Amino acid sequence: MGVNTPRRGVFVVKSPVYFASLRAFSDKEATTEKVRRLFDVAGFSDLIAPQDKTAIKLHFGEVGSDGFISPVYVRQVVEKVRECKGLPFLTDTNTLYLGARSNAVEHIGTAILHGFDYAVAGAPVIIADGLNGKNIHKVNIGKKHFNDVSIAGDIAAADSMIVLSHFKGHIVSGFGGAIKNMAMGCAPPEGKRAQHNARPFTIPEKCTGCASCMKVCPKDAITVKKKKSVIDHELCIGCFECMHACPEHAIDIDWETEIPQFMERMVEYACGAMKGKEKKVGFMNFLIRITPDCDCFPFSDAPIVPDIGILASKDPVAIDAASFDLVNQQQGYRDSLLTTHHHPGEDKFTGVHVQTDGYRQVRYGEEIGMGRRKYELIRI
Template identity: 55%
Template sequence: MKSKVYFYNMRAKRRSENIINKVGRLFDAAGFKNAISKDDLVAVKIHFGEKGNNAYINPIYVRQVVDKIKSCGGKPFLTDSNTLYKGARSNAVDHLVTAIENGFAYAVVNAPLVIADGIVSKDSMEVEIRKKHFESVKISSNIYYADAMIVMSHFKAHEVAGFGGAIKNLAMGCAPAAGKQQQHSTLKPVVGENCRACQSCLRNCPEQAISMVDGVAYIDPEKCIGCGECISMCYYRVIKPQWETDMDAFTERMTEYAYGAYKTKKENKIAFINFVMNITPLCDCTPWSDAPLVPDVGILASFDPVAIDKASFDLVNSQAGLAASALGDANSGLAPGEDKFKAVHPKTNGLIQLEYGEKLGMGSGDYELVEL
């Protein structure tokens, strides 16, 4: 049987059809109330956005999900795990300040904010999975102990994973720093030609693995933990992963971590909402947001993380690309039906998330899109 993915597009002709109302209606239409029992502690897994980024999910949309959970008798809290890289979310204090400054104050979202892996990313539980890359994975404690979880994801392109949606949110977002490092451990970036010696990579490396040698940046492979932060923070795109050996293994490891987080919840106690809006070329962890690749598409909801990501992927690629975006720079992927994610990150293969996720038993890429 095909997995159902419920979908609202961006059109609105009256007050009842505004996006805020559509979020609540999606919750109802997808049957998410069945995931919430009275007094359940419900994790609303969200990315609070890095300082300077503006593409993350709008807090007023998150409020609609919080209110729905409360109407079902649940006790919601908004949560995310600390980052591996240096930035505005690498410890719980800075993380909470960033979340509040980005609009996720209690007065707006009507729920407390709880950083899932503690003040310095040391609070986690081992979850046995016995898969290809990992016997067990580390899942942030406050996500592990939640009775239920609603995963709210901003669907966008990603410089390493190809794209980021529900699966990536489960994987990176539910792991402490040590778990993120395990996922990234096959990535060993190298500095290419034309380094401008701006030293942004030095300032942002969490392990001080980068130094200046003969006027250019040098990454010590012995010290490098493969977090990939230098790749995102290189203004001139000089630092690159070693594509030929790293990317497929990284994506499989990431998907196994997603499976571990998924496995912490009983059947039908975890549900997913994808916001296919502001479809930017980079992750929301970057302290800026580039122009969207395609026009806003809509919002999707499902109990199946593989199906919702596949539907999101298909809907994005069915659009005409925007020339005033990274697609225009690439001069590729602009036509409807072309792969926007490959166009901006040609060495990635995001579809591994879907294929391997289905193999692991997280869901099915065979879906029925129910347009509301």
Template identity: 55%
Template sequence: MASKVYFADLRARSADENKGSKIQRLFDKVYDGMFSEDDLVAVKVHFGERGNDSFVNPILLRYIVDKVKESAKKVFLTDTNTLYYGSRHDSVEHLVTAILNGFDYAVVGAPIIIADGLQGKNERIVKVGQKNFDVVRIAGDIYEASGMVVVSHFKGHGISGFGGALKNLAMGCATIEGKLEQHECAKPIIDGDCDLCSVCVDNCPIGALKLAEDGVEIDYEKCIACMNCMDTCPNEVYDLNWEKDVPVFIERMMEYSLGAVKGKEAKILYFNFLTNITPDCDCVAWSDYPIVPDIGILASKDPVAIDAASYDLVNSQMGFKNSMLEKNFEENADKFRGVWSEVDARYQLVYAEKIGLGSRDYHLIKI
């Protein structure tokens, strides 16, 4: 059975057509009274790395928070600390980054709680009983929340093809150890000529790289798959086993998504913002030029359906020639394959549906 996905475009010629009004109307379409006054409701969002500016605008997030507060008085914004060593690896820097990026109480109307604790060790073990994981590690304060509103910036991603609601659940609700469990099947391999420049060695946060006479060596026992080496190497020495490892990585992500919603499936709403559709995750410390025009905002109670609809809407656009797109510029061509040619992003949707997270069949309803 097709799931309902509600869509609002970005055209506006009056006050009741502005983005805030449309967000409120989208909320009313998907909200069925699932929150009560005493519920602790987490608004799961990505606060953006310092230097990134393509994350969901906190001014718009306020409209969602205010709608939740009509039913539940205890609402908090949340995210989890990162596996990589950027500006959100521990809760202190994470909170500072969130505030610098505009997620202040005065703006969003809710406090921030980093759900996995000071150093990412506040976790609950959740049984999922799937192919890759029997149990997963979910951030304690997300697990303890009564319900969630998952607010996602839909964009590209170098290993999963795109990031939307499903990835926001998977990586975004996992502890640091949980993120490592998802990533450890897809560690970098050496597939190029090293000139011994040592840039990657200097940028490895845990000392897993060293220079030998004939090039760089990786200590896979230490490697946390943060991909700093791939991101910083000037000579493209590193690669991934795209055919063998990346599909397993996607499966692991989807199994973590299943753990994130466990026990509160009927008390979660999803919003996807199809704006600033960049080629990269908001975890990078920059925002590249978008690959397609801004499209709109979607809301649903089904994370698979909302990502499927978002994926199709992005692909229906004409691609921007002055972006990171290398091919598939025409309407209805796969824009994410046009950037990340080695990744079949649709596998997220296929596997998520297979394990019961939702349906790829959707009915798009424009408000």
């Protein structure tokens, strides 16, 4: 896989990443048609054998969020899988934090609320880690941080997988794309907890004792004492919900030591999600409504850059690298959470979350052999 390009007397192998812009001048250039064409040109039909139980991994969005991938686009992928005589199902896993996706009953209800029912999307919804997140399969990966990882049972059991990711920002990982979608999204709560090694702490001089953090903590790990929040690290699971909720930015984490490990742990989990499906996984990144934060939020903030298009590849590292570059090539919106780095070529994700290093996902993914960060962008 790839194209040999000479550079200083050596050949650099690049992974192909196919790109479709959102410009359209006829029905043949409709976005739905482009999704189908991307499936074809990226060679996804080679990944799916007849009767393959094919997981279509996506994020159904938290209640209140509207940045998730349209079920109309997902329907096109479902139909292409059926053309390959595969058996598609839409899937995600239960969340670590409390909310409308923390168990399969409410999770499926949220999916239906957002249009992911059979009538629209054309495939059943299966929450891959079961009713309460206990359907777990241990996968041996033998990496730096994990020898074994916990993957949702029904994703591990699937014969093939198409990963559909809404590319957007993230308060800790910088951005969320194909790698993060697999890492957190294919792990049950037990696996999510294992990735979240970082523990937040309170900055007393900023804390006003409003208790916003305490109200969202899923493990009752936060109390307010003498008008200051106190985090019990023995109870804390590192879900970062308190960081999101604090209006004073009085909760922080150790960006120097803990977050690099968190990023690497996340990438290793993504590797585990692919284990056993070598040459059976395809990826699409949707660079549409690129919000500053994750779709796990119960709201969607204004986009930080214009809509760009859709990418497809068999290489998760290359597709995230290409997505990162395409976002950063844009002129950023000033009337958004983007406070700096508005000009083309500047890192939009650190312009939103200054201490993040999203590209670390790409570097470490290449380091552990998940793919290549050098890519050839092929426009269709």
